[in-house]
Amino acid sequence: MITIDCENFEEWAQHDVPVVKANYVRDYTIWLRFKDGVEGEVDFSEDLSGPIFEPLHDVEYFKKFEVKYSSIEWPNGADFAPEFLHLRALGWEPCEHLRPKPAATPKTRRRARSKRTAQKAAGRVKRPV
16 A cells, blocks of 8 residues: 655645546446556545535446546546546555545524423413413
8 A cells, every 4th residue: 555645745746647548347446547557446435525426426427437637527527636546546545634525514503482482392381271
């Protein structure tokens, strides 16, 4: 397995190598070949977090990628940086902070209650006879 300093731009930039060929393998795995001759299978199952990657959870949609602009891209515009792909093909597991983040779940707001409504809900309001 390859290791790099994720914070070192020069080290990261060495892996900016264009994808020249890509083939679907199985599930969420794609075989990639790069301009420098590196090739390998990349399992994207852990990298499909966030709204842009949501459609890719459907394996049939996932298969619709194409090689475009030095990387692979899906019809909705989802793609990965060539550096990320090159490193993954070499067996590198990304630092957690470089993986796509899941979309934030909006918090639901509770409707404000009046004091009387709260008392009623608690069964403490006397009803007129």
